[in-house]
Amino acid sequence: MRKAKRAEIKTQDTINRYLRDLEKLSGGDPDLARAILDQSIANTYTGLFALKSSPNRTVNSSASNDPFADSGTWSVGRKLNIAPSLIPEYLR
Structure with missing residues (x-):
């Protein structure tokens, strides 16, 4: 994708910088590092960023009052008539 965006990585220093960034973002966790890389590739990012849907993120206090704030898990096992x-x- 980087080549298609004309943003190829051209030097070893750039690779080393991305590896350092990945180490910082993942905290050394190889599974998290892989998820960060997968996110960047899937979204055609030209850089590395923290995961958008981090499992350890805190819940907004105003969202805790919202019955739909649980990403739709309320609907599991329910049927619509x-x-x-x-x-x-x-569609039938």
Whole structure:
């Protein structure tokens, strides 16, 4: 992706800098480092950034009052009863 964006890594110093950044962001955890790299590749980033959905992030206090703040886990195991006439024919 970096080549497509014309942002190739051209020097060993740049590689070393990215490796240091990856070490800092992951705290030395190889699984987290792999997840950071996967995120950068999937989102076509030209740099390395902390994971957007870090499992250790704190919950916003205002969001804790929101019944939908749990990323949709409230719906697990529930069924929706929708009249078939409301569903478009091509989705039935």
